[in-house]
Amino acid sequence: MAEQSGHAFDQAWLTWPELPKGTKGTYRQPWMTRVIASSKTDMGQTASRELQRGLERLFGVNIEILDQMDQGESGVWLGTLANFRLESIARDISVEQMADLEGMGEEAYAIWPLGPGVAVVGASDRGLLYGAFSLIRQMATMTSLQDMVGQNAPANPLRMLDHWDNLDGSVERGYAGGSLFFSQGQVLPPSSRLTAYARLLASVGINAVAINNVNVHGEESYFITPKHLADLAALAERFRGYAIRLFLSVNFASPVEIGGLSTADPLDEAVQQWWQDKAALIYSYIPDFGGFVVKADSEFRPGPFTYGRDHADGANLLARALAPYGGLVIWRCFVYDCQTDWRNRKLDRARAAFDHFVKLDGRFADHVILQIKNGPIDFQVREPVSPLLGAMAHTHQMLELQITQEYTGQQRDLCYLVPQWKEVLDFDTYAKGPSSTIAEVASGKGLDRRLGGIAGVANAGNDPYWTGHPLAQANFYGFGRLAWDPKLASTQITAEWIHQTLGHAPLLVDALSSMLHDSWRIYESYTAPLGVGFMVNPGHHYGPNVDGYEYSKWGTYHFADHHGIGVDRTEATGTGYVGQYREPHRSIYEDVQSCPDELLLFFHHVAYGHRLGSGKTVIQHIYDSHFEGAEAARGLLARWQQISREVPAQWAERVAERLAWQVQNAEEWRDVVNTYFYRKTGIGDERGRFIVP
Numbered sequence: 001m002a003e004q005s006g007h008a009f010d011q012a013w014l015t016w017p018e019l020p021k022g023t024k025g026t027y028r029q030p031w032m033t034r035v036i037a038s039s040k041t042d043m044g045q046t047a048s049r050e051l052q053r054g055l056e057r058l059f060g061v062n063i064e065i066l067d068q069m070d071q072g073e074s075g076v077w078l079g080t081l082a083n084f085r086l087e088s089i090a091r092d093i094s095v096e097q098m099a100d101l102e103g104m105g106e107e108a109y110a111i112w113p114l115g116p117g118v119a120v121v122g123a124s125d126r127g128l129l130y131g132a133f134s135l136i137r138q139m140a141t142m143t144s145l146q147d148m149v150g151q152n153a154p155a156n157p158l159r160m161l162d163h164w165d166n167l168d169g170s171v172e173r174g175y176a177g178g179s180l181f182f183s184q185g186q187v188l189p190p191s192s193r194l195t196a197y198a199r200l201l202a203s204v205g206i207n208a209v210a211i212n213n214v215n216v217h218g219e220e221s222y223f224i225t226p227k228h229l230a231d232l233a234a235l236a237e238r239f240r241g242y243a244i245r246l247f248l249s250v251n252f253a254s255p256v257e258i259g260g261l262s263t264a265d266p267l268d269e270a271v272q273q274w275w276q277d278k279a280a281l282i283y284s285y286i287p288d289f290g291g292f293v294v295k296a297d298s299e300f301r302p303g304p305f306t307y308g309r310d311h312a313d314g315a316n317l318l319a320r321a322l323a324p325y326g327g328l329v330i331w332r333c334f335v336y337d338c339q340t341d342w343r344n345r346k347l348d349r350a351r352a353a354f355d356h357f358v359k360l361d362g363r364f365a366d367h368v369i370l371q372i373k374n375g376p377i378d379f380q381v382r383e384p385v386s387p388l389l390g391a392m393a394h395t396h397q398m399l400e401l402q403i404t405q406e407y408t409g410q411q412r413d414l415c416y417l418v419p420q421w422k423e424v425l426d427f428d429t430y431a432k433g434p435s436s437t438i439a440e441v442a443s444g445k446g447l448d449r450r451l452g453g454i455a456g457v458a459n460a461g462n463d464p465y466w467t468g469h470p471l472a473q474a475n476f477y478g479f480g481r482l483a484w485d486p487k488l489a490s491t492q493i494t495a496e497w498i499h500q501t502l503g504h505a506p507l508l509v510d511a512l513s514s515m516l517h518d519s520w521r522i523y524e525s526y527t528a529p530l531g532v533g534f535m536v537n538p539g540h541h542y543g544p545n546v547d548g549y550e551y552s553k554w555g556t557y558h559f560a561d562h563h564g565i566g567v568d569r570t571e572a573t574g575t576g577y578v579g580q581y582r583e584p585h586r587s588i589y590e591d592v593q594s595c596p597d598e599l600l601l602f603f604h605h606v607a608y609g610h611r612l613g614s615g616k617t618v619i620q621h622i623y624d625s626h627f628e629g630a631e632a633a634r635g636l637l638a639r640w641q642q643i644s645r646e647v648p649a650q651w652a653e654r655v656a657e658r659l660a661w662q663v664q665n666a667e668e669w670r671d672v673v674n675t676y677f678y679r680k681t682g683i684g685d686e687r688g689r690f691i692v693p
């Protein structure tokens, strides 16, 4: 990997830059140079080595690992609750506290005072690994030892990354080089790069990874056969060392395409047997195999509809095969008609997931989790929250976010998504009355469900910085942290990432944090206005093309004419989509006066002279936001130049290069969008700025 002045780029947020001298004093205690590794399992040893590495880097001293703690000594003690009790060192910790930790599940950990030192206690070895990373993270952000004390467990059972990687090494919607797992038709053998990746995942608590594209075609359909299983098992083993379970995306038509059967009908006995045999085979190679991710009847992928069956039939077929081994079926709800008639304004793609799935509530097997995108359309910079989340009281569900920036700048433009995800997670569905937030619903707790979680479409590849744009690492990091604890403040997540990745200078931390925090709104302001979405170039989805999808079959329209713009999704006069929400959202969105400005064109078709809540007309808002957005994009580059000397030169250059691209992109968006609407409406900019006539 590229290295410069001791900065190994592939360490990302595990770089752990040395703490400034003054801070070291607070922590510099003689006992801190000793890690007592009480757990002797492989994972326990991994945790100890991480802690050793973290402390060495943060404090710039050598740290020794000891097997046990001698009488009267202290240190950073690391072990499981079982080890803790056995060593009878638990004098300051009450029986209740220990029982508490035990009750929080195997992934929980505690940080407890131990004499003058500190103990990191895992409910299991997995908890221990998370505890070790937590101690380092908190030291890197200079948290006092008193403030670290306490127990911690993940809010979400499943914290997952979905890779859209293909066997030829390409990555669908990937903006960070090629696949980490595949190249030229081969599954790559586990490498040090894979270990580095697994460490990054474990450090933020990711515990599941699907490594292949949900669009499963051709050779990837054979992943569940002996042709590839031994190679995949080697990857699974490497991930296992970091408490991560491997999942695979599968092709619903496999029984036909690779099995020689004449049907893939979920109610056909031979098909059921076929999947059961496959499950047995997979588990003989990968004993802790996580399960299948399935995209069915969506964007030309096969599914149960071919056989006149529904999605419960389809998902249950696979669940029955995996259930004996504890495997899960993660069934995606991104199901809609992509061959729609754009001339029919009553058809509405936004309705599709809810219309397909809600009626199936109660019919899904226990091992099925429905995976639901955050918005009803497709990962736009601004969308309302999907009304399907929380709408099925008897079905396991999880949230799907897109970390890879398909529609949010493709890791060329800076767009920090943590603030967007926070808005989604905090949205109240009212599923069980007030405070049924998306965070509660996704975790399963809000619906009294056992399973649940958050999946993110991964944004990393074999790029030396992992993510193309080095600052896009913050999205990767932030996703993991929010999946662990959706209540974390985005400012805290950002600070953690900067301290662990780049350094501790207050100027750097403050200025970079505010750049990151401004970036989503900036991106929103120069792209599609007021929640209307999809004014992108067809196919690759980067850059402006206002009518790119307007007369196509994909179901993503803005309906701009010379009078007005937007999609009427009201119950009164539109597609009725608004009716999928519970109150009070239904009334808020239905009424053009109460609908929030940023979603106005998603829900309503209005005249260009319509006044927004902000007091501006729609057309003036379009002009202002695009002029200001392009200006703010230029500002990001200037802001970076102020702080870039604080980071390694190559890093700084890569970021500067991306920010310069962003300036061009933002100007192109500004000019194309403003010109389009000026020509459509004939209404000039109140402030007389230049728009091409």
Ligand code: GCW
Binding pocket: 164, 172, 173, 214, 215, 295, 299, 334, 378, 379, 406
């Ligand atoms: O956002 C769209 C993408 C497709 C993707 C699809 C999906 C993997 O443009 O590339 O396919 O969503 O989520 O299935």
